[in-house]
Amino acid sequence: MGRTIGIDLGTTNSCIAFSDGGHPTVIQSKSGSRVMPSVVAFSAKGERLVGLVARRQAITNPRNTISSVKRLMGRRYSEVVDQVDTVSYEIVENTNGDAAVRVMDRVYTPPEVSAIILQKLKQTAEEFLGEEVTDVVITVPAYFNEVQREATKAAGKIAGLNVKRVLNEPTAAALAFLEPKGKTRIAVYDFGGGTFDISILQVVEGVFEVKATLGDTSLGGDDLDTQLVNWIMAEFLSDTGIDLNKDAIAPQRVREAAERAKCELSMAQETDINLPFIATGESGPVHLEIKITRKLFEELAGDLIRKTIPLCLDAVSDAGMKMEDLDHVVLVGGSTRIPMVQQLVEETFGRKPAQSVNPDEVVALGAAIESSVLTGQRKDLVLIDVTPLTLGVETLGGVMTPIIQRNSPVPTRNSRIFTTASDNQSVVGVHVAQGERDLIDGNRSLGTFELRGIKPAKRGEPRVEVTFEIDASGILNVSARDTSTGQKQSIKVNPSGGLSSDEIERLKKEAAANAEADRRRMKLVGLRNESDEAIYRATKTLKVAREELEKESWEELEAAVKELKKLRDGDDALILGKAISTLRSLTDSVAKLVAVFESDEEQAAAEFLESMTDGSEEETPEE
Ligand code: AMP
Numbered sequence: 001m002g003r004t005i006g007i008d009l010g011t012t013n014s015c016i017a018f019s020d021g022g023h024p025t026v027i028q029s030k031s032g033s034r035v036m037p038s039v040v041a042f043s044a045k046g047e048r049l050v051g052l053v054a055r056r057q058a059i060t061n062p063r064n065t066i067s068s069v070k071r072l073m074g075r076r077y078s079e080v081v082d083q084v085d086t087v088s089y090e091i092v093e094n095t096n097g098d099a100a101v102r103v104m105d106r107v108y109t110p111p112e113v114s115a116i117i118l119q120k121l122k123q124t125a126e127e128f129l130g131e132e133v134t135d136v137v138i139t140v141p142a143y144f145n146e147v148q149r150e151a152t153k154a155a156g157k158i159a160g161l162n163v164k165r166v167l168n169e170p171t172a173a174a175l176a177f178l179e180p181k182g183k184t185r186i187a188v189y190d191f192g193g194g195t196f197d198i199s200i201l202q203v204v205e206g207v208f209e210v211k212a213t214l215g216d217t218s219l220g221g222d223d224l225d226t227q228l229v230n231w232i233m234a235e236f237l238s239d240t241g242i243d244l245n246k247d248a249i250a251p252q253r254v255r256e257a258a259e260r261a262k263c264e265l266s267m268a269q270e271t272d273i274n275l276p277f278i279a280t281g282e283s284g285p286v287h288l289e290i291k292i293t294r295k296l297f298e299e300l301a302g303d304l305i306r307k308t309i310p311l312c313l314d315a316v317s318d319a320g321m322k323m324e325d326l327d328h329v330v331l332v333g334g335s336t337r338i339p340m341v342q343q344l345v346e347e348t349f350g351r352k353p354a355q356s357v358n359p360d361e362v363v364a365l366g367a368a369i370e371s372s373v374l375t376g377q378r379k380d381l382v383l384i385d386v387t388p389l390t391l392g393v394e395t396l397g398g399v400m401t402p403i404i405q406r407n408s409p410v411p412t413r414n415s416r417i418f419t420t421a422s423d424n425q426s427v428v429g430v431h432v433a434q435g436e437r438d439l440i441d442g443n444r445s446l447g448t449f450e451l452r453g454i455k456p457a458k459r460g461e462p463r464v465e466v467t468f469e470i471d472a473s474g475i476l477n478v479s480a481r482d483t484s485t486g487q488k489q490s491i492k493v494n495p496s497g498g499l500s501s502d503e504i505e506r507l508k509k510e511a512a513a514n515a516e517a518d519r520r521r522m523k524l525v526g527l528r529n530e531s532d533e534a535i536y537r538a539t540k541t542l543k544v545a546r547e548e549l550e551k552e553s554w555e556e557l558e559a560a561v562k563e564l565k566k567l568r569d570g571d572d573a574l575i576l577g578k579a580i581s582t583l584r585s586l587t588d589s590v591a592k593l594v595a596v597f598e599s600d601e602e603q604a605a606a607e608f609l610e611s612m613t614d615g616s617e618e619e620t621p622e623e
Contacts, residue, residue: 003129008172009155010192011038013193016124030127035360043064059249063088068087069110070114086222086229112155115159142213158507165472169197170201173330175370176365176366182203182205186328189332189345192333197213198214198315199315200318200319208384212407214311216307228261232258236278247279262301265292265297274289275288275289328351328354385474386409389435415465417465431447450489451464463483465481520573527573528568531567549590556586
């Protein structure tokens, strides 16, 4: 059996880790990076770029560079309209009402884009481990709903991965942070690029139990950047009268600079933003130069950061605990480096947060630990997670009737009996939703199905049993059964966050083909480099040969150089490979001839010199 790896598929960065003998290690890329930017871009030639190379070219290619796609995973377009103006790429409404991305006239669903990131991570892991990787544990924010979890699983499938478990990020962090011994209670405060989660866990002799989890999947470092961006744009407008929002490239430059400034302000009290030639005014180029202090940033972003605090208080009380019951507070996610965040957490929990974990790596390390539990490498841990949001069905008057309450330990199962609303009703519709609002409209609809063939009876008489079942990954199955006839219908709720299984299969094939195309392109890049090296060596040899040998000794080599120059930029790796070896062997032959000629010359010269010496001796007149 191959290894199972742990993947932290982050909003801003992703990280992968594997377990060796139960001990987790972060996997580094060939260039030594331990995290990879979760960025995908499409170049003008239609090439797909992933990670650092994609992020580096974002400023010059903003429309075709997709970042923070995690914020769109499993979301309706109506839920993300407020994000449309905060990114430089185009967010569109898919035919089914879901959010999607349009790049170069093609619409990509968020799972497709995430799959491109996952494919790259898979490739990095395979290069590092030297073996094929298919089984993975992927982490998601604890507060992700069913659709978002399914969308993540679909992304894994499209990337050719077998997602063994969808694990909550804070749970993963706790696994990596705590020793599975004794009794400990911890809070994991996870503030990343796109989401905020707070989870309260209890560990008793290796049993990790999530007691409560709360969060906001639309609150992260990106939103803090937006506050800064809006302020910078407004300042620039009032100073110069120029609205940078109207420019194609300027907003992306400002956003990048704002994020950098935000990070710098975690260490310094003030920083400068300098963006030369950001716009052109009536009298020529205009530059953006602005000073930002930490105090100003805290004023701009404070309200958003403070939104996390009531959630922390509620989570502790949901867990049936008081602040003083907690032994540790662990910080996860890049945004926890902000001093104001650390200070608020310390004030709220009445203790200094633990500093011993790297917030960028701890989640992937925890996912790798969970993978070693799943493969049986580690037997000293048991994980009991909870479902973050209430699950229920719609009943008369658009009311949400809960079947599984939030913070119920998973896996779990619960049933409720419902009945008909009118006489001889033969069909009941079951509308499944998730959320904490009393009316169904305020919650996230997960899907509907019908139970047909109900025995004709007076209203209120039939007994329809609706059962919800959540597996260990938090994935929901719903069924409805007419208890008198045994007639049953079930759905795996919204199997993929908006994608049918046929679509997933199609995309999986497409992704594999793209990976193949990427491999071919990489091979061609390698062959072109080899061509250049072969041409360089041949040209050097030719230069000498032309001076020293007869034309017939080198004209074939000359022709081969011309031929390879012609083929170098072609797409046929086989022909190119052959032409390179032909040129190399011709170069070797001509080089040998040159060497023979030169050694003959040397010998002749030596003999000549010798003969000269002999002669001179003879000719030396005796004195
Ligand atoms: P994550 O999703 O955990 O990778 O966190 C990424 C978020 O953390 C992004 O919004 C980053 O801008 C933010 N971040 C990373 N480093 C810092 C820092 N030193 N100060 C403030 N924010 C940071």
